[in-house]
Amino acid sequence: MTVRPVTPVGILAAKLESLVSQVEKIDNLDRAFKAQLQQAYELANGLDPYLNLCTTPESPALAALVKRTQSEDWSKRFSDGETVRHLEQEMLSGHVEGQMLKFLVHLTKAQRVLEIGMFTGYSALAMAEALPVDGVVVACEVDAYVAEFAQKCFDESTAGHKISVKVAPALETMKQLAQDGEVFDLVFIDADKAGYTDYLNLLLTTGLLAPNGLICADNTLMQGQPYLSGTATENGVAIAKFNQALADDPRVEQVLVPLRDGLTLIRRV
Numbered sequence: 001m002t003v004r005p006v007t008p009v010g011i012l013a014a015k016l017e018s019l020v021s022q023v024e025k026i027d028n029l030d031r032a033f034k035a036q037l038q039q040a041y042e043l044a045n046g047l048d049p050y051l052n053l054c055t056t057p058e059s060p061a062l063a064a065l066v067k068r069t070q071s072e073d074w075s076k077r078f079s080d081g082e083t084v085r086h087l088e089q090e091m092l093s094g095h096v097e098g099q100m101l102k103f104l105v106h107l108t109k110a111q112r113v114l115e116i117g118m119f120t121g122y123s124a125l126a127m128a129e130a131l132p133v134d135g136v137v138v139a140c141e142v143d144a145y146v147a148e149f150a151q152k153c154f155d156e157s158t159a160g161h162k163i164s165v166k167v168a169p170a171l172e173t174m175k176q177l178a179q180d181g182e183v184f185d186l187v188f189i190d191a192d193k194a195g196y197t198d199y200l201n202l203l204l205t206t207g208l209l210a211p212n213g214l215i216c217a218d219n220t221l222m223q224g225q226p227y228l229s230g231t232a233t234e235n236g237v238a239i240a241k242f243n244q245a246l247a248d249d250p251r252v253e254q255v256l257v258p259l260r261d262g263l264t265l266i267r268r269v
């Protein structure tokens with residue numbers, strides 16, 4: 001199945017490709033203009049493949065998880081009532097972002113990771129691979145079908161035993177974890193976008209986040225919607241609000257890294 005572009009650069013490349021093919025058909029157009037447009041297209045379209053090429057390859061277990069995720073008919077799973085919401089293969093973070101998360105686990109020397117929004121488990125497994133032998137990923141996922149799907153992939157991998165899946169709304173799981181005195185060195189937020197502000201507040205107002213803990217929030221560029229003119233989707237509005245609240249929050253310091261659909265790194269000050 002073809003993967004739909006869901007990142008600012010992917011969408012830009014698709015738009016430029018369409019423009020290149022449209023101007024191709026215009027005979028009396030300046031050749032230099034066509035050449036510049038072609039170059040703009042190549043700049044955008046070549047970036048992701050080049051990043052993939054220059055990044056350490058993913059493990060066989062992660063590659064198998066991608067294949068399995070891509071061969072599932074997620075629309076049918078939803079229409080048959082097996083998943084609680086419409087999931088799609090594009091939700092999976094993938095090779096370069098997975099490698100970035102692995103790097104962050106190594107750099108922070110994290111032992112305990114909390115993931116909020118697991119889907120088929122790509123980022124959870126990537127981070128588990130980077131953890132020490134006694135490390136733990138607690139992965140929150142609301143959808144029982146996809147949680148079982150991910151668990152099968154974990155069972156066939158070498159690092160999957162480090163992942164503990166909690167099937168419930170993430171906020172409930174997080175409140176319970178906080179009550180139980182659980183502490184995490186790294187937290188990856190990648191669930192419902194409208195919930196991001198609540199997740200962040202809970203992390204900052206309970207003992208869930210270790211004193212020097214790192215929070216990574218995904219999709220903070222949301223396909224460019226926060227800075228584009230025109231109407232944004234519900235997710236676009238939610239992310240724009242989250243980004244603004246974060247920028248105004250004196251409790252934290254953050255950087256929005258334009259990796260894939262945007263990854264914001266956040267730490268307490």
Ligand SMILES: C[S@@+](CC[C@H](N)C(=O)[O-])C[C@H]1O[C@@H](n2cnc3c(N)ncnc32)[C@H](O)[C@@H]1O
Binds near residue numbers: 146
């Ligand atoms: C973008 S996907 C996660 C992708 C995954 N982190 C990866 O990198 O492959 C978001 C997931 O969050 C789950 N989700 C949405 N709302 C949730 C909630 N309130 N609590 C827990 N999980 C939720 C969805 O079911 C979906 O599987």
